[in-house]
Amino acid sequence: MIDLTLPGDHLTASLVDVPSVSGSEGRLADEVERALRTVPHLKVERDGDAIAARTDLDRGSRIVIAGHLDTVPIADNVPSRRDGDRLIGCGTSDMKSGVAVMLRVAASLADPRHDVTWLFYDNEEVEAARNGLGRVARNDTDWLKCDLAILMEPTANRVEAGCQGTLRAIVVVPGRRAHSARSWLGDNAIHKASDVLARLASYEPRRVDIDGCEYREGLNAVRIEGGVSGNVVPDRCTITVNYRFAPDRDEAAALAHVQEVFAPYEVVPTDSSAGALPRLSEPAAADFVAAVGGEPVAKLGWTDVARFAALGIPAVNFGPGDPNLAHTREEYVEIPRIAECERVLRSYLTG
Numbered sequence: 001m002i003d004l005t006l007p008g009d010h011l012t013a014s015l016v017d018v019p020s021v022s023g024s025e026g027r028l029a030d031e032v033e034r035a036l037r038t039v040p041h042l043k044v045e046r047d048g049d050a051i052a053a054r055t056d057l058d059r060g061s062r063i064v065i066a067g068h069l070d071t072v073p074i075a076d077n078v079p080s081r082r083d084g085d086r087l088i089g090c091g092t093s094d095m096k097s098g099v100a101v102m103l104r105v106a107a108s109l110a111d112p113r114h115d116v117t118w119l120f121y122d123n124e125e126v127e128a129a130r131n132g133l134g135r136v137a138r139n140d141t142d143w144l145k146c147d148l149a150i151l152m153e154p155t156a157n158r159v160e161a162g163c164q165g166t167l168r169a170i171v172v173v174p175g176r177r178a179h180s181a182r183s184w185l186g187d188n189a190i191h192k193a194s195d196v197l198a199r200l201a202s203y204e205p206r207r208v209d210i211d212g213c214e215y216r217e218g219l220n221a222v223r224i225e226g227g228v229s230g231n232v233v234p235d236r237c238t239i240t241v242n243y244r245f246a247p248d249r250d251e252a253a254a255l256a257h258v259q260e261v262f263a264p265y266e267v268v269p270t271d272s273s274a275g276a277l278p279r280l281s282e283p284a285a286a287d288f289v290a291a292v293g294g295e296p297v298a299k300l301g302w303t304d305v306a307r308f309a310a311l312g313i314p315a316v317n318f319g320p321g322d323p324n325l326a327h328t329r330e331e332y333v334e335i336p337r338i339a340e341c342e343r344v345l346r347s348y349l350t351g
Helices: 008-016 026-036 092-108 132-140 180-185 191-201 249-263 283-292 305-309 335-350
Strands: 043-047 050-054 060-068 082-083 086-088 115-121 148-152 165-174 208-211 211-217 219-228 238-245 266-273 316-317 333-334
Touching: 008 086, 008 092, 008 148, 008 191, 008 238, 008 283, 008 335, 026 050, 026 092, 026 115, 060 092, 060 132, 092 115, 092 148, 092 333, 092 335, 115 132, 132 305, 148 283, 148 305, 165 191, 165 249, 180 249, 191 219, 191 238, 191 249, 249 266, 283 316, 305 316, 333 335
Parallel strands: 060 115, 060 148, 148 316
Antiparallel strands: 043 050, 050 115, 082 086, 086 333, 165 238, 165 266, 208 211, 219 238
16 A cells, blocks of 8 residues: 655655556556545546546646656566665656655645646556557546646656657568578578668767757667578568657658658658657746756657647656666666655645
8 A cells, every 4th residue: 555654765665666567557556546535635536547636726727747657667676675875676767756756745735826637647658559648638638638737757857848759660671582592592681681770870860959958869770670481581671760859840750751761661650759849938837947947958758748738738847767767777766856856846836
């Protein structure tokens, strides 16, 4: 049972110790729901493994604060452990420390200056079609209505603005089968894939400045597949690439760019999500940036900020985790950052 009175670091550890790899968030979602239903000032609803807990105080403005419950696959890093000021474990940075901050503030702050909707959701770390926030948007858009959304993504307690778009595609390299003993009669698709790999190795990604935030693009091979059997020259090789693009490009422009890079090879898109522009000049976003302090930077990665942007809602990323540690075997969170994040968020919500 989740204890909402625990200090932030201990609450984070208890969340990490409940495994919740994408698609298996049910147990953790049950515990989060059960704990929030004990808080008298919150109205709690559930959609699959997504939970909304909201205040209804007629404040005239509403903030959505959202965090995903799922993690990437465990890499011998559950249960959590401590090493000095570090809490080590799967999801400590991305983003159970942020979820712990959400739970503590949601439970203890009964009189915020804005109404608040606290959203805890599933399947953020996998393909867009499974994303729990996307499902919620399809089922009940009222959950997402707000003046500002704050995604508790790992940012080391600084505001990270907007996000990159992401595109995955398969580059198809054709060949011709032959017996490997008479290879000159065939055309080896795996050998020909070296041309695609050479283009990737020499690719120079853009750096794009938008509203003072620099977005660094990237185009990388993430999988290569080919081969028929041990005595056959292969007639097909595929290379899956991932393009992370600045939010000044939409999904169609991103695909056109990838097709141009690999022409004349066939490029088959398999998954894509648009990015989000910073929109830091929006009054609600500017108010939050002022409360946090420091200079905002670009979010180098895709987050559900983009989902709010598609609805015309300004959104930012802010959380205690370190984005450079996300998804690593040695993932950890600096314990003092958990308390600092809670202090900043509580101060913002109380004015």
